[in-house]
Amino acid sequence: GIQVEQSPPDLILQEGANSTLRCNFSDSVNNLQWFHQNPWGQLINLFYIPSGTKQNGRLSATTVATERYSLLYISSSQTTDSGVYFCAVMRSGTYKYIFGTGTRLKVLA
Amino acid sequence: DTAVSQTPKYLVTQMGNDKSIKCEQNLGHDTMYWYKQDSKKFLKIMFSYNNKELIINETVPNRFSPKSPDKAHLNLHINSLELGDSAVYFCASSPKRGLGIYNEQFFGPGTRLTVL
Structure with a gap:
């Protein structure tokens, strides 16, 4: 089956820093989403992005389907950004x- | 006006018992899913229904039985609960089946099941 790898597995940032999260996948896809699971366990939709680039406030995402990867950018991070980020x-x-x-x-504050 | 809701939010029970988790969506979506999230946060699909028809049935023990009375509801019944069933179970819905059609999923709040 398709393999989905995310990197880095763990990331610690100071408030205000920027970061890039990566999702690599091993086969062609026609749907791709990014989620944020907050510390309370809730899964929040960030982006539905099978291709192209989208922005929402401090977050943006880019998917290059032909090269089988997607990137999530977080700028000016805040403590409320803490949690787990999933690519699906x-x-x-x-x-x-x-x-x-x-x-x-x-x-970190 | 919750989009995808699950009950109960927490479930603590003894080994060997039978329990059910209910899910409802008011988004008018055609497809609903059950996922299991283990203690390492890994999310794995268990089942999917499209318009009350089972379309995905992963390698899940047959103690787990989904039931979809209508396209807005998908329940999960678990027989003879085991310690290893302890996890968070998420319900989700999406507008359409896959195969190139827009298929954004929306998740419920999860049900934390603890088997003692």
């Missing part, structure tokens, strides 16, 4: 999302 992909011709193992982010 749906391989073309299938009906299910496969999640990456996540990037655990901690933002």
Whole structure:
């Protein structure tokens, strides 16, 4: 099946710093999402981005489907950005999302 | 006006018991899912229904049985609970099946199951 790798696995930042999270996948996909799981366990949709670039406030994401990766950029990080960031992909011709193992982010005040 | 809701939020039970988790979505979506998140935060799909039809059934013990009475509801019944079933179970929904169609998923708040 499709492999989804996220890097880095863990990240500690000072408030105000910028970061880039990466998601690599091993097969062609037609759906891709980024989620934030906050410390209370809630899964929050950040981006639905099977291709191209999107921005939402301090967050932006880019997916280059032909090269099989997606990037999530967090600028001017805040303590509320702490949590786990997941990438999930749906391989073309299938009906299910496969999640990456996540990037655990901690933002220090 | 919660989009995807689950009950209960917490479930503590003894080994061997049978329990159910309920999920409802008011987004008008066609497809619903159950995921299991283990203690290492790994999220794995268990089942998916599209318009009450089972379309994904991963290698899950047959003690787990999903039921979809209508396309807005997907329940999960677990028989003879075991210690290893302790996890957080998430329900999700999306507008369409895959195969190139827009298919953004939205998750419920999760149900934390603890088996003693």
